[in-house]
Amino acid sequence: MTTDIEEKAKPGRPKGRNAYGESTVPLRIPKSKVTQITGYLKHYALKNRPGSIDFYEHIRQVSAPEVSVELPLYSSKVSAGFPSPCDDHIAKRLNIHDYLVDQEDATFLVTVTGLSMRDAGLLPKDVVVVDRSKNANIGNIILAVVNGEFTIKQLTLGKNGHPVLLPANPDFKAIEIKDGMDFEIWGVVTGSIRKYA
């Protein structure tokens, strides 16, 4: 039974205006249970906020059996036995990413189209690894932008000191970079990948 203690008007919070929206009574609780019970009350208050619905009740009545779905999840078992003599010699398995990529944050992948670099071993659908952190040297295969178009070619220097982009296929012409052309070295090609099956 609860008794209304706050009958008369007195200072403090008006009646029923606490966190629970109903009158409250003092209660003695065991010291060891303070955390649980205050936690429960905090949650109870939250649940009774205007606009919120007692989903707690709802879910318990209507769909409690569905809440806990039993799933066959196996976590790995540890078997006790003789410690493996190899344990002290475990090395990381080789990883292709590590082989091809030096500076991960400056590395981009590009799909090859066309046959202009055929004799350098780059075929259509190959993926080349482009590292922007490397400075391009004469002789490097580079990804360049010429007049807004991407192209993969070998970087060389012409007689007049202008860059010349050399294809690796006699059917294609070299691109000489002249004044006024929009030219940018986007990155250095540092590797290539081909998948057969």
Add this chain to the structure above:
Amino acid sequence: MTAIALIDCNNFYASCETVFNPKLKDKAVVILSNNDGCCVSRSDAAKRLGIKMGAPWFQMKDQFKPGEVIALSSNYALYADASNRVMNILRQFSPDQETYSVDEAFISMSGFGNKDLTRYGQDIKATILQWTGLPVCVGIASTKTLAKLANHCAKKRPEYAGVCNFNALPIPSLNPILASLPINEVWGIGSRLSAKLNQFGIHTVLDLKQAHSRTLRDKFSVVVAKIIAELNGIACINLEQVAPPKQNIASTRSFGIPVTSIESLMESVTLYTSRAAEKARAQHTHANSISVFIQTSPFAQLPYYGGSLTVALPSPSNDTRLLVKTALWIVKRLYKPGYVYQKAGVLLNDLVPDEGRQADLFFDVSEANHAQSTKLMAVLDAINQRYGRHTLKLGSEGFKAPWKMKQNFKSPGYTTNWDELIRAS
């Protein structure tokens, strides 16, 4: 002297697009928000055309000649990858870093001895440009608030070549710069506060720096006093190397097409709830309650309806299954047939950290069950991280999702999809 640098990418989204599509260079490029609605990033050329941030694209597009402005949908996967690259590169330059937003980071340069920090800033700028193709500006000063202002100067004043170091400026040269900046450029001073400060005769950053801190603290708040201290080189805002977990997580989206059926609404709410739950797990928090809202377009010439409902969870949770179940229960309560819905959203509220999770006294979800849920969700997240988002999802999310947002002008996933890499002959 303490030194903090703010590194900020210029026109971040538009710049990202230009890196992978060089034809966009020097063109007027705008990036549109979700559903191709508003302009959220502009190239310099687009700014010169007078296109404003946040302007609705459908209202503006007819004033330009075809091809004069290139509008692209947001390609968040591309921007997130570019952002991670920039943040990782910055780590080479300082051990102490705060990622402030997708395109901004503070780094500490204190204790670098008598290194020329302006030159160091130039190194940072050059490295990020070379490695990622993204232009950045660097502002260096003794506090975060001043570093923000220094960055503003680095952006707006060509004489600094993208790096502005307030610490290298003697007071007689610094003060005129501060006198030329209006107070609403100061971090933390919005338009309302600046209007009020104007009434006190405080118009420029220098006015504020030299204002009487005690008087303003009494008139306004301790926040203003802190800003004044920061402007005077006394650091009050520390570098937050680990972002504090969010108290609330929202996942809301407009639909690409009008939605009328409850099935479509439930599919979209499942997706949004899954995303929000994933975010909560990523920051190791649990929601105490969940809110869902659905609404029709307030602008359409159709009857308007909007409803929302908050439900407290039996015990704090970040389990996608429980949250989706709750969210769908709400959708069923809110849904009214006969309306054309345009938007829905899910909010996870009152998030608490793992360790502060309060188990329910009476509800029959045992701690063992909680441990199982944690494990299952970890597996779900690991699989989706490895094989791409939505690899593993709840069936109620649906498979076709015709209501998904419009992204008609999205660029390829140059760095995230094998079939969409840059192509070069």
